[in-house]
Amino acid sequence: MLRSLMQLYGKKLGASDGDIGHVKDFYFNDQQWAIRYVVADTGSWLSGRLVLISPHAFGNLHQDADCLLVNLTRQQIENSPAIESHKPVSRQYVEEYYRGGETWGAGGFPEAPPPLHLMPSKQASDDLHLQSTQALRGYPIQTSEGAIGHVIDFIMDDKSWAICHLVVETGHWYSGKEIVISPKHIDRISYEESKVFVNVTKEAILEAPQYHVPPLGAAYRDTRNFD
Numbered sequence: 732m733l734r735s736l737m738q739l740y741g742k743k744l745g746a747s748d749g750d751i752g753h754v755k756d757f758y759f760n761d762q763q764w765a766i767r768y769v770v771a772d773t774g775s776w777l778s779g780r781l782v783l784i785s786p787h788a789f790g791n792l793h794q795d796a797d798c799l800l801v802n803l804t805r806q807q808i809e810n811s812p813a814i815e816s817h818k819p820v821s822r823q824y825v826e827e828y829y830r831g832g833e834t835w836g837a838g839g840f841p842e843a844p845p846p847l848h849l850m851p852s853k854q855a856s857d858d859l860h861l862q863s864t865q866a867l868r869g870y871p872i873q874t875s876e877g878a879i880g881h882v883i884d885f886i887m888d889d890k891s892w893a894i895c896h897l898v899v900e901t902g903h904w905y906s907g908k909e910i911v912i913s914p915k916h917i918d919r920i921s922y923e924e925s926k927v928f929v930n931v932t933k934e935a936i937l938e939a940p941q942y943h944v945p946p947l948g949a950a951y952r953d954t955r956n957f958d
Contacts, residue, residue, distance in 0.1 A: 733895065734792070736864055737884040743798040744771055744784075751801065751808045755781060756865045757885075758819055759894055764914040766892040767861060770814060782811040786892040819863040862920060872899050872912070873926045876933050879904055884942075886911065897927070898942050910939040 742754045756770035768783040788801050801808070864885050871878040884898035896911040918928040 732889055733886050734889050735884055735898075736887055736894075737868075737898075739799070740865075744769075745798045745800050746803050746805045746808055747801075748804050750776070750798075751805055752776060754799065756863055757887075758783070758817065758861050758863055761860045761862045761917075761920055764894045766887065766894065768817065770863075771808070771811075773808070776805075777809060781814045782808060783814060783817060784808070784811060792889040817858055817861060819858075819861045819866060867920065867927070870920070870925055870927045872897075873928045874931060874933055874936070878926075879933055879936050880910075882927060883909065886942075896942075899939075901936075904933075905937070909942040910936065911942045912936075912939060 736757055739754050740756075744751045744753055752771045752773040754769060755772040757766050758768040758770060759766045766786055768785065769789070771782050771784050773780045773782060784801060784803070788803050789799065790802055792799065803811075867882050868884075870882045872880050872882065880899040880901035882897055883900045885894050886896035886898060887893065888895050894914060896913060897917070899910050899912055901908050901910060912929065912931075916929045916931050918930045920927050
């Protein structure tokens, strides 16, 4: 079934021998559009440590009320890699450029995104395509004719853990309607410009299927494709 990632944020995570925290984020590969890791916030159990859990640990994404079950023990979760071992592109840019902290603005946020030439050179090649779904929420969708809205959600196939749709809110341009766009129409994701570039026209966007938010906990069943 297809599921909204936004509705999975904050979901409790349960190991085979007890609670382990909640879902904080999803990291995916932007070439295959497959989720690589679930980012788990362990809360008070491990002093708020964030750990990475492979989708394989979830099997078919069993749901037990408001808890997602993980086929691991608490000890295995404690030994899981921390997020520092695999950083998404957004964190790689920020940490590479803003070392020393002298260029951070008010509130601890950088005053401007790092320039193009400062792409980290020492990261594993696979991590250069690792994206955070939380970081991409709010990114404008850019066509050759201009922006047509911004990313508000991702739809995932819970069997393959592949992202099959981006949910886009069109704002005033299209009466605020929410539409879905297939990853095959994504040219590139630009962190330095904070945009997602697509290879379709505004006219084609008008033909995209609209998205209707399912009830909490329900699967998204609209299988229309935007071709």
